[in-house]
Amino acid sequence: MRVTAAILVAALLCLWGVSQTYALETDYQRQNADPYQISAAFQRLEPLRAAVPEDAVLGYVTDTETGSAVESAMFLAAQYVLAPRLLEKNVTHEWVLGNFTRPADFAAFGKTKSLRLERDFGGGVVLFRRER
Amino acid sequence: MPGLIWVLEAVLLGCLLVYRWTDLRAVNPRPARMLLIFGAGTAGGIGLTSCIFFLAGPLMKLAPADPLVELALLAWVGYLCFRMPPHSPASSPRLRSRLAVPLAAALVVTLVIAAAAILSGLEANPHGYWDAWAIWNLRARFLISGGGLAARAWSPVLGATTHAAYPMLLSSFVARCWLFGNVTSAVVPAAASLAFFLALVALVTGGIAVLRGGTLGLLAGLSIAATPSLLHQIPALYADVPLACYMAGAVIFLLLEQPLPAGIFAALSAWTKDEGILFLLVFLAASAVWRRSAIRAVVAGALPVAVLLIGFKRFLAGGSSSLFFNSLPGAAHRILDPARYGTVLSAFEHEFISMGIGWYHPLLPWAVLAVALGLDPKQRRTMFFVGAIILVLLAGDFGVYIVADNDLAWLVQTSLNRILVQIWPLLAIAAFLALRSPDVFGPAPQLPAKSGRKARRATSR
Numbered sequence: 319m320r321v322t323a324a325i326l327v328a329a330l331l332c333l334w335g336v337s338q339t340y341a342l343e344t345d346y347q348r349q350n351a352d353p354y355q356i357s358a359a360f361q362r363l364e365p366l367r368a369a370v371p372e373d374a375v376l377g378y379v380t381d382t383e384t385g386s387a388v389e390s391a392m393f394l395a396a397q398y399v400l401a402p403r404l405l406e407k408n409v410t411h412e413w414v415l416g417n418f419t420r421p422a423d424f425a426a427f428g429k430t431k432s433l434r435l436e437r438d439f440g441g442g443v444v445l446f447r448r449e450r
Numbered sequence: 451m452p453g454l455i456w457v458l459e460a461v462l463l464g465c466l467l468v469y470r471w472t473d474l475r476a477v478n479p480r481p482a483r484m485l486l487i488f489g490a491g492t493a494g495g496i497g498l499t500s501c502i503f504f505l506a507g508p509l510m511k512l513a514p515a516d517p518l519v520e521l522a523l524l525a526w527v528g529y530l531c532f533r534m535p536p537h538s539p540a541s542s543p544r545l546r547s548r549l550a551v552p553l554a555a556a557l558v559v560t561l562v563i564a565a566a567a568i569l570s571g572l573e574a575n576p577h578g579y580w581d582a583w584a585i586w587n588l589r590a591r592f593l594i595s596g597g598g599l600a601a602r603a604w605s606p607v608l609g610a611t612t613h614a615a616y617p618m619l620l621s622s623f624v625a626r627c628w629l630f631g632n633v634t635s636a637v638v639p640a641a642a643s644l645a646f647f648l649a650l651v652a653l654v655t656g657g658i659a660v661l662r663g664g665t666l667g668l669l670a671g672l673s674i675a676a677t678p679s680l681l682h683q684i685p686a687l688y689a690d691v692p693l694a695c696y697m698a699g700a701v702i703f704l705l706l707e708q709p710l711p712a713g714i715f716a717a718l719s720a721w722t723k724d725e726g727i728l729f730l731l732v733f734l735a736a737s738a739v740w741r742r743s744a745i746r747a748v749v750a751g752a753l754p755v756a757v758l759l760i761g762f763k764r765f766l767a768g769g770s771s772s773l774f775f776n777s778l779p780g781a782a783h784r785i786l787d788p789a790r791y792g793t794v795l796s797a798f799e800h801e802f803i804s805m806g807i808g809w810y811h812p813l814l815p816w817a818v819l820a821v822a823l824g825l826d827p828k829q830r831r832t833m834f835f836v837g838a839i840i841l842v843l844l845a846g847d848f849g850v851y852i853v854a855d856n857d858l859a860w861l862v863q864t865s866l867n868r869i870l871v872q873i874w875p876l877l878a879i880a881a882f883l884a885l886r887s888p889d890v891f892g893p894a895p896q897l898p899a900k901s902g903r904k905a906r907r908a909t910s911r
Binding site (some may be wrong): 320321322323324325326327328329330331332333334335336337338339340342343344347348350351352354356357372373375390391393394395398401402405406407415 | 511529549550552553556559560563566567571573574575576577580583584587588591592596597600602605607608610611612631665669672673675676677678681682685700807808810812814815816818819821822823844888
């Protein structure tokens with residue numbers, strides 16, 4: 319009797335645990351839906367993706383703070399969306415992706431790094447070309 | 451949807467291979483046999499097709515022929531299974547536990563609720579959490595590209611910002627389904643993650659049911675399926691749940707006197723994540739000490755995938771440095787810093803407590819059972835075997851935290867919960883094996899007739 323009761327209590331505890339997990343997880347996920355906006359990155363970067371060949375290696379510039387979580391997230395999200403194109407955080411390549419969080423004078427920004435604005439895709443996505 | 455079909459094809463192929471070429475088809479009772487075949491087939495099928503894809507596609511550039519080869523293999527194995535004589539039902543004693551039906555129902559309800567929680571996570575984050583899109587599925591996107599671009603998945607350029615040298619099982623499997631299905635849908639990694647979770651529950655439930663009776667098997671499965679921290683990791687789409695599945699499978703198979711699948715699963719764990727490499731080494735050492743007669747078969751099972759892993763690490767990803775080698779400069783200074791030991795110990799304690807939710811901790815159901823059933827001293831040898839593996843794994847992870855060059859607080863905060871998720875199923879296996887079985891007056895569990903003497907020895911231990 320004692321063993322049967324213990325087995326049933328253990329099973330009920332598991333059911334209680336999974337119910338609690340469901341309640342917490344659904345709440346947590348509602349509050350943390352796509353925090354790095356990966357789905358949005360696909361939409362933002364799709365025009366650039368269509369314009370750049372698959373075997374390209376692109377440089378990368380941004381207006382986010384170097385070493386910040388936002389910078390890492392934006393870079394890796396762009397890499398994820400644009401693969402198999404390869405991104406490198408420098409401006410030494412002929413083609414350079416500009417990935418910006420705010421509207422700005424992108425042509426002037428590029429000029430400071432010897433980059434010519436080739437095409438503005440909107441949404442802070444810009445393709446620069448290295449000036450020779 | 452087309453990608454999903456290739457996930458299911460891998461599961462079906464794995465189940466047929468396990469049914470045809472392992473002794474699991476002779477395991478009794480029948481529900482445990484079905485669970486073990488499903489669990490082994492699912493994880494094994496995903497692992498096998500991932501390895502075939504990686505070898506044929508990115509390495510040998512034969513990808514276009516790959517789906518046809520797999521379908522031909524599926525048809526052939528299906529034919530061989532069809533031609534096999536049916537298993538005699540007379541040798542299948544019924545599971546007579548009075549509580550088997552309510553416990554099985556509780557397990558089904560638990561899995562349904564768990565699936566609902568997982569789906570809410572997948573709906574909110576279809577691309578998974580950070581590592582899923584920054585490491586695992588990122589590399590899958592490289593692997594599906596033609597020409598020489600697949601090699602960018604382990605390029606040092608990529609390695610500068612993410613972990614290009616991590617083992618390839620998960621990335622390669624996702625790439626396989628994407629390429630064969632001609633779609634890069636987020637459904638594929640989600641389905642793979644869910645499949646590994648179900649395989650894990652099936653392996654633990656079926657394995658403990660054979661070794662210690664149906665009641666404890668179902669309770670072990672319930673305990674795993676209701677672990678909050680484990681459930682949180684499934685929609686993350688990381689490699690930790692697949693790793694946990696392979697590690698648990700390897701231990702279960704060795705305890706079931708199935709050394710060849712045990713070796714295969716141990717090697718697949720190493721091909722899943724770097725922590726699995728440590729597991730493979732520890733598992734081989736523990737097998738050599740506690741299961742000496744099985745070690746040759748374990749090594750034979752592990753060898754093919756281990757060779758693939760060594761080849762990948764040595765010749766392909768050699769340009770990308772690992773956490774270990776990055777941490778060597780200044781390691782002596784960190785090893786001699788007593789503050790780091792305190793930080794890591796308190797993090798272990800905190801994360802272990804955090805595996806639960808509210809006042810529920812996954813250890814609680816086991817504690818209730820331990821009070822009522824007590825521990826079985828005959829299980830001591832098995833306990834030493836599984837316990838030693840767990841302790842060495844924990845010690846290894848502890849050591850990595852001590853020497854790692856990264857910011858320690860950040861490192862433990864972002865990884866320790868997942869380390870515990872990897873090891874938790876092993877701990878659950880050890881804990882449930884240690885209990886006295888409430889099914890002692892029912893029919894004795896039967897292991898494959900081929901290894902009957904060994905099986906009786908194992909059961910008596």
